[in-house]
Amino acid sequence: MTADESASRRIAVFGASGRTGLPLVERALDHGHTVVAFVRDAERLPLSPADYDDRLVVIEGDAYTGEGVSAAVAGADAVVSTLGQTDGSPDDLLTVAGDHVLDAMADHEVDRFVTLVGAGVREDGESVSMTGRVMGGLLKLVAREVLADAAEHVARVKQSDTRWTVVRAPRLVDGEGAGDYAAGDVSLGFEAVARADVARFLLDCVEDDLYVHDAPKVGPA
Numbered sequence: 001m002t003a004d005e006s007a008s009r010r011i012a013v014f015g016a017s018g019r020t021g022l023p024l025v026e027r028a029l030d031h032g033h034t035v036v037a038f039v040r041d042a043e044r045l046p047l048s049p050a051d052y053d054d055r056l057v058v059i060e061g062d063a064y065t066g067e068g069v070s071a072a073v074a075g076a077d078a079v080v081s082t083l084g085q086t087d088g089s090p091d092d093l094l095t096v097a098g099d100h101v102l103d104a105m106a107d108h109e110v111d112r113f114v115t116l117v118g119a120g121v122r123e124d125g126e127s128v129s130m131t132g133r134v135m136g137g138l139l140k141l142v143a144r145e146v147l148a149d150a151a152e153h154v155a156r157v158k159q160s161d162t163r164w165t166v167v168r169a170p171r172l173v174d175g176e177g178a179g180d181y182a183a184g185d186v187s188l189g190f191e192a193v194a195r196a197d198v199a200r201f202l203l204d205c206v207e208d209d210l211y212v213h214d215a216p217k218v219g220p221a
Contacts, residue, residue, distance in 0.1 A: 011206060012036040012072045012110075014063055014101060015082035017044040019174060020116065024082060024199035029055060031203065038063065038072040063097035064090060073104040078112035078206045091145040094153035102160045113162040114205045116198065117150040119170045119188045123215055154215070165205050166215035169198050180221040183211075193220050 011028050015021040016037035025047065028035050034055045039045050042058050049056040061068020063083060073079060083097055090096065098115065105113060157164045170188045177194030181201050201218045205211055 007207070008032045008034065009077040009206065010034045010036065010075055012038060012076040012079045013082065014038045014069075014072070014080070014097070015084065016058075017041070018082055018084065020084075020172060020195040020198055020202075021082040022046075023196045024080065024202055025056075027199055027203050028206075031207070036072050036076060038068065063100060064093055066100040066103075069100045070104045070107065073101065073110055074108045076108070076110050078114065079105060079110060080202055080206065081113075081115040082202070084116070085146045085149065092149050092152070094149045095156065098153045098156060102156065102162065105162060106160075111161070111163050112206065112209075113157065113160070114165045114167060114202055115153070115157060116167045116169060116202065117154060118147070119168045119217055119219075120147050121150050121154055121166075121168055121215075163212050165211045165213075167198070167202060167205065167211075168215055168217045169193055170217075170219055172198065178221055181218050182221050183216050183218045186217050186219050188217055188219050191219050193218060197221075 011033050013021055013025055013035055016025050017039040025035050025037050029052050036057045036059060037045055038059050038061060040060065040062060042060050045058060047056060049058060059068050059072045063069055079101060081101060083094060085093055154166050157166060171192040172195050173192045175194050177196035181193065181197040183201055198218055
């Protein structure tokens with residue numbers, strides 16, 4: 001449902017030109033929100049502010065160094081991070097970039113934060129399916145640094161004064177998606193979920209204030 005004017009928000013999106021960030025930006029704009037799209041290279045964002053009546057603000061910067069982060073967060077009602085490790089990324093990308101975002105949120109008194117990590121980040125005491133345990137073991141073998149970075153990022157988010165939500169997703173795939181998702185304490189293993197459906201859930205968390213101080217998993221419906 002399209003947000004009416006009274007429900008519109010200013011949402012800062014980090015990783016806005018990425019494969020999950022872009023559908024999130026597009027959906028938020030379609031819902032009438034103002035989006036601050038934080039990107040390293042504005043040319044990689046296939047959207048023009050002129051097409052959205054100034055509801056799209058593009059800020060170039062580097063979340064890892066902190067360049068431009070404060071400007072992106074200033075005046076926001078909510079911040080969403082879809083940052084993720086890619087080839088050549090620093091091993092502590094999420095941790096360091098997340099610290100810059102959290103510091104900027106404290107400086108500008110912005111308290112709503114939604115961040116996306118992999119489902120390999122576990123919660124204490126949660127039940128994990130057999131396939132989930134197998135997947136977790138594989139991640140520790142082939143992506144130990146990525147997993148450790150995400151886990152440290154989540155730990156620091158939980159220690160912050162923000163009204164945080166940590167969204168944990170399994171393998172992400174491109175495409176339009178199913179238009180729905182399963183979220184909460186869902187069993188995940190080798191399943192894949194469309195990035196478009198994850199973007200839908202991320203925006204739902206902002207619009208409906210879902211899962212505050214919680215770490216739901218999201219998967220295919």
